[in-house]
Amino acid sequence: xxxxxxxxxxxxxxxxxxxxxxxxxxxxxxxxxxxxxxxxxxxxxxxxxxxxxxxxxxxxxxxxxxxxxxxxxxxxxxxxxxxxxxxxxxxxxxxxxxxxxxxxxxxxxxxxxxxxxxxxxxxxxxxxxxxxxxxxxxxxxxxxxxxxxxxxxxxxxxxxxxxxxxxxxxxxxxxxxxxxxxxxxxxxxxxxxxxxxxxxxxxxxxxxxxxxxxxxxxxxxxxxxxxxxxxxxxxxxxxxxxxxxxxxxxxxxxxxxxxxxxxxxxxxxxxxxxxxxxxxxxxxxxxxxxxxxxxxxxxxxxxxxxxxxxxxxxxxxxxxxxxxxxxxxxxxxxxxxxxxxxxxxxxxxxxxxxxxxxxxxxxxxxxxxxxxxxxxxxxxxxxxxxxxxxxxxxxxxxxxxxxxxxxxxxxxxxxxxxxxxxxxxxxxxxxxxxxxxxxxxxxxxxxxxxxxxxxxxxxxxxxxxxxxxxxxxxxxxxxxxxxxxxxxxxxxxxxxxxxxxxxxxxxxxxxxxxxxxxxxxxxxxxxxxxxxxxxxxxxxxxxxxxxxxxxxxxxxxxxxxxxxxxxxxxxxxxxxxxxxxxxxxxxxxxxxxxxxxxxxxxxxxxxxxxxxxxxxxxxxxxxxxxxxxxxxxxxxxxxxxxxxxxxxxxxxxxxxxxxxxxxxxxxxxxxxxxxxxxxxxxxxxxxxxxxxxxxxxxxxxxxxxxxxxxxxxxxxxxxxxxxxxxxxxxxxxxxxxxxxxxxxxxxxxxxxxxxxxxxxxxxxxxxxxxxxxxxxxxxxxxxxxxxxx
Numbered sequence: 001x002x003x004x005x006x007x008x009x010x011x012x013x014x015x016x017x018x019x020x021x022x023x024x025x026x027x028x029x030x031x032x033x034x035x036x037x038x039x040x041x042x043x044x045x046x047x048x049x050x051x052x053x054x055x056x057x058x059x060x061x062x063x064x065x066x067x068x069x070x071x072x073x074x075x076x077x078x079x080x081x082x083x084x085x086x087x088x089x090x091x092x093x094x095x096x097x098x099x100x101x102x103x104x105x106x107x108x109x110x111x112x113x114x115x116x117x118x119x120x121x122x123x124x125x126x127x128x129x130x131x132x133x134x135x136x137x138x139x140x141x142x143x144x145x146x147x148x149x150x151x152x153x154x155x156x157x158x159x160x161x162x163x164x165x166x167x168x169x170x171x172x173x174x175x176x177x178x179x180x181x182x183x184x185x186x187x188x189x190x191x192x193x194x195x196x197x198x199x200x201x202x203x204x205x206x207x208x209x210x211x212x213x214x215x216x217x218x219x220x221x222x223x224x225x226x227x228x229x230x231x232x233x234x235x236x237x238x239x240x241x242x243x244x245x246x247x248x249x250x251x252x253x254x255x256x257x258x259x260x261x262x263x264x265x266x267x268x269x270x271x272x273x274x275x276x277x278x279x280x281x282x283x284x285x286x287x288x289x290x291x292x293x294x295x296x297x298x299x300x301x302x303x304x305x306x307x308x309x310x311x312x313x314x315x316x317x318x319x320x321x322x323x324x325x326x327x328x329x330x331x332x333x334x335x336x337x338x339x340x341x342x343x344x345x346x347x348x349x350x351x352x353x354x355x356x357x358x359x360x361x362x363x364x365x366x367x368x369x370x371x372x373x374x375x376x377x378x379x380x381x382x383x384x385x386x387x388x389x390x391x392x393x394x395x396x397x398x399x400x401x402x403x404x405x406x407x408x409x410x411x412x413x414x415x416x417x418x419x420x421x422x423x424x425x426x427x428x429x430x431x432x433x434x435x436x437x438x439x440x441x442x443x444x445x446x447x448x449x450x451x452x453x454x455x456x457x458x459x460x461x462x463x464x465x466x467x468x469x470x471x472x473x474x475x476x477x478x479x480x481x482x483x484x485x486x487x488x489x490x491x492x493x494x495x496x497x498x499x500x501x502x503x504x505x506x507x508x509x510x511x512x513x514x515x516x517x518x519x520x521x522x523x524x525x526x527x528x529x530x531x532x533x534x535x536x537x538x539x540x541x542x543x544x545x546x547x548x549x550x551x552x553x554x555x556x557x558x559x560x561x562x563x564x565x566x567x568x569x570x571x572x573x574x575x576x577x578x579x580x581x582x583x584x585x586x587x588x589x590x591x592x593x594x595x596x597x598x599x600x601x602x603x604x605x606x607x608x609x610x611x612x613x614x615x616x617x618x619x620x621x622x623x624x625x626x627x628x629x630x631x632x633x634x635x636x637x638x639x640x641x642x643x644x645x646x647x648x649x650x651x652x653x654x655x656x657x658x659x660x661x662x663x664x665x666x667x668x669x670x671x672x673x674x675x676x677x678x679x680x681x682x683x684x685x686x687x688x689x690x691x692x693x694x695x696x697x698x699x700x701x702x703x704x705x706x707x708x709x710x711x712x713x714x715x716x717x718x719x720x721x722x723x724x725x726x727x728x729x730x731x732x733x734x735x736x737x738x739x740x741x742x743x744x745x746x747x748x749x750x751x752x753x754x755x756x757x758x759x760x761x762x763x764x765x766x767x768x769x770x771x772x773x774x775x776x777x778x779x780x781x782x783x784x785x786x787x788x789x
Contacts, residue, residue: 035586036632043144043164044454045153045404045415051580054464054531054541056147056593058083058630058644062140062168068681068699069734069749069782071189073120074098074134076163078679078701078730080145081628081646084672087134088710088761089262089774091556091614092390092429093360095325096257098133099710102147103595104624104650104673105160105572108710109605112394112427112444113478113553114616119150119158122165123251125333125350126156128396128423132329132354135255138233139193139207141166147628148574148595149547151525152454152468155348155400155419159547159572169249170195170203170239179745179786185214187229187782201241208234216777217263221320227263227777232256245339250332257327262761263774265317266310266364270769275609278769279385279434280305280363305385305770310364314757314775321361321387321432328355343405350398354425359389362772386768387432390441394425408457416453422446427555428481433612436494437486438511440556440613443479448472454527461533468527474550475520480564482511482557497562511560519551521569538581545574549603556613567616573598589632597624606662607712609766614711619664621654638685646677663713669706674727676704691740702729708762708773723762723771730756747784755779 039050041059050059058080065071070078077085084101090110098120099108106117110130120127127133137143144164151157176194181187193207210232215225237251270280310318331352338345363385404415429440454468484507491504498510525548531541554565578593604619626648633641650670683697709723734749761774 036582036589036634041142041144042166043146043153045402046413051539051582051589051591054466054529054539054578054580055543056576056578056591056595056628058145060143062142065137065140065143067683067695067697067736069732069747069751069784071136071138071191072134073137073163073165076143076145078699079644081630081644081677081679082147082626082648083145083646084674086672086760087262089264089360090710091763092388093261093323093325093358093362094131094327094356094390094392095259095261095358096132096134096327098130099672100130100160100163101672102145102161103597103626104648104670105597105599106672107603108672109614109616110392111555112425113555114603115549115552117158117160117549119154119156119162120165121154121162123167123249123333123335124155124164124348124400125331125352126154126398126421127352128156128421129354129394131356131392131394132255132257132327135257135329136209136211136231136233137165138191138209139168139205139235141168147593148543148576148597149525149527149545149572151470151472151545151547152452152527153415155398155417155450155452156421156448157450157452157470157472157525157547159549159570167235167237167251168193168195168205168207170197170205170237172197172200172203175789177786177788179784181782181784183213183782184780185216185777187213187780203239205237205239206235208232215260215263217265217315217317219260219317219319219323221318224260224323226260226317226323227774228259230258247335247337249335249337252332253330255327255329257325257329259325261323261325261358261360263777264360264362264364264761264772265312265314265774266770267773268771269305269307269310275766275769278609278767279612280769305363305365310770317361317364319361319364321384322359322389323361325358326356327358327392329353342407343403346400346402346404348398348400348402350396352396354392354394356392357390358392360387362386362388363768363770364772384432385434389430391426391428393427394423396421396423398422411458412455414453414455417451419448419450419452421448429556430485432486433558435487435489435492436484436558437488438482438484438558440482440511440558442481442555445477446475448474463533464531466527466529466531470525470527471522472525473520473522475518476550476552477516477518478553478564479514479516480512480553480555480557481514484509484511494559496560498560505560509560511557512564513562517553517564517566519553519566521548521550523548523569537583538579540579541577543574543576543578545576547572547574552603552616554615556615558612565615567603568601568618570599570601570603570618572600584633587634589630591630593628595624595626595628599624604659604664605711606659606664607765607767608662610661612765612767614765617659617662618656619659620652620656622650622652624648624650638687640681640683642679642681644679648673648675648677668713671707671709674703674706676702676727678702693738694735695738696735697733699732700729701732703727708759710761710763711765723759723764723773725759725762728756728758730754730758743788745784745786745788747782747786749782751780751782752776752778 074085086099088099097110100118146162150162178192181189191209195205213229215228217226233255235253240248334349336347398421401418424445426443427441450472452470456466494505496505496509525546527545529543548571551569575596580591599622601618607614629645631643681699686694704727731753732751736747763772
């Protein structure tokens with residue numbers, strides 16, 4: 001006889017297997033079904049029904065992602081209330097950098113001296129760096145998005161939430177699939193996967209994908225197209241089941257992302273009245289003073305840097321400096337899981353690395369030979385105002401042990417974990433500015449150790465309490481390697497402090513001391529949850545949790561400083577009330593959550609005229625509060641409606657004195673954060689003669705207005721307008737055909753059908769005085785042909 005716990009596990013695994021093997025046309029209660037399918041998740045490290053899990057989590061099967069044409073991870077924001085997932089270049093030319101926010105908490109910058117606010121996990125392995133984290137999802141089983149601080153379930157804690165991706169695992173069935181997508185701008189995507197049972201208990205699964213597409217912002221100087229895609233990703237996985245209840249998984253993956261850089265445009269340049277001390281106005285003054293040039297007005301010389309010489313519209317960048325992004329990622333994951341009678345032991349060992357180089361002509365200035373600012377009269381272009389480059393190398397290793405079990409006749413479920421994490425690497429940034437060339441960046445070496453646990457006790461059949469606790473030690477060493485490389489205009493009145501104070505600086509002088517700095521922190525974070533079943537189909541719950549993010553350092557420094565600037569840890573206290581219900585005899589699923597988050601010592605990336613680059617400061621205190629609603633409904637057989645709504649009210653409650661100097665006030669808005677976000681989809685399955693099916697669907701996504709300035713305060717006193725995106729909506733439409741055997745399928749669709757021209761990135765820094773922005777590609781068509789066996 002199997003125990004009740006074992007029986008539940010078997011039933012849940014069966015439901016999960018059925019969900020994963022349904023074809024896309026049947027995955028949403030189609031094929032004549034009149035109720036929603038069971039959704040099984042592992043958000044709490046054990047298989048549970050979505051409606052039985054008293055936490056705020058959104059879950060998507062591979063079938064739903066495929067039905068909505070979503071293969072890139074950042075498109076998850078189109079499905080998830082209060083999730084922002086942008087691909088931003090931050091302060092570099094990197095083509096893949098994840099800026100992720102959940103409920104207003106996240107991180108925009110890729111610098112390794114700060115931590116992500118939202119964690120991304122693949123098969124339980126934490127991806128510690130945002131560089132390379134905007135990847136194409138291939139051979140995915142499901143995605144789960146958890147909101148709020150995560151500390152008692154995951155090895156690495158995060159302050160804002162988690163995106164947990166589970167890949168398809170090898171099994172005992174010989175199967176495979178392949179599809180090809182053609183589309184706008186010479187898009188060619190090819191994806192394939194094959195599953196091979198090598199023996200009765202040893203299985204292999206291999207997947208490979210290539211993604212290519214031309215860019216949509218042109219550079220006349222070298223005919224490069226920015227915003228292009230040229231990625232290859234591969235994964236090889238093995239599963240061995242040597243004895244009953246013992247599973248050993250080994251997976252290896254490799255990816256390359258080599259592009260011409262982000263689709264950046266220069267959209268506005270300051271006048272001397274707006275930023276009289278910026279490098280831009282200094283550049284213009286030099287050009288105007290050294291020659292009879294008029295740098296402002298209709299007769300502006302092409303030697304000047306103004307609106308008339310660099311602002312070109314929505315598809316041209318006049319840059320002449322290096323522009324590229326080359327990233328290689330690789331990883332290996334070894335997982336062992338042993339199920340005993342009363343507990344399950346799991347070990348996750350992982351290694352992952354990033355090897356990247358990227359560069360960007362951020363000023364977008366055009367070629368001009370022989371101007372007063374050209375250091376060599378025969379040289380190819382003028383002195384750069386803002387040209388940056390990076391080398392980014394990172395290696396990470398993690399070891400996690402988990403122990404899960406049941407007690408007291410299955411009235412208690414518990415789990416404990418032990419986690420070790422280390423990473424090291426370098427991020428060096430040679431930067432060429434108008435009066436000075438410097439090397440910025442440095443070397444990092446971090447470790448983290450944690451012990452965590454969580455237990456759920458069923459007080460009655462309807463009432464449950466869950467409590468958890470986490471202890472974390474973070475130790476972080478950073479060695480800045482920053483010095484002056486060149487002074488193309490001669491000595492400047494910058495003060496230097498190393499080895500002793502002197503003015504002016506000279507070539508070779510250190511910008512900050514070449515000394516290792518350290519920050520270490522120990523924190524205990526609790527978790528408490530109460531849930532209650534109202535009848536058989538409705539549950540309500542309340543949650544309190546705490547989270548934190550480690551302190552760090554400002555990597556980009558200029559002018560020189562006597563020591564490396566640092567910032568303190570940030571903390572959140574999160575309160576949540578939620579309800580989950582299945583209504584109308586299983587035809588409708590409705591999940592809602594109300595949340596209130598107190599944010600203290602908030603880490604904010606800002607910029608002001610006192611420094612060239614942006615820096616992180618502890619801005620003060622803030623409150624994040626709002627609501628989320630997710631609805632799935634089958635109004636009739638072969639119909640499906642999905643709806644999601646997020647509302648977020650984010651406001652500052654207190655501003656620290658150091659942040660006031662940047663212009664931050666209690667009325668300042670947050671960047672990238674909309675007050676309202678809504679998604680909705682409608683689909684219908686038509687039965688065709690001969691047994692094939694046709695599935696048309698329409699998706700609509702709406703976001704209210706938000707500010708896009710990644711570095712600095714959204715409002716800029718004395719300057720015409722902030723970097724601002726008005727509210728917008730995007731409509732996607734597609735139709736999918738499945739053969740009677742469902743082995744063949746074809747999908748035709750259009751994304752951004754209404755051709756909405758909306759911003760996806762913005763940057764203004766007073767030290768440079770120009771606006772950088774990036775826009776969505778616009779309307780795109782695609783055609784996918786696929787075969788599965």
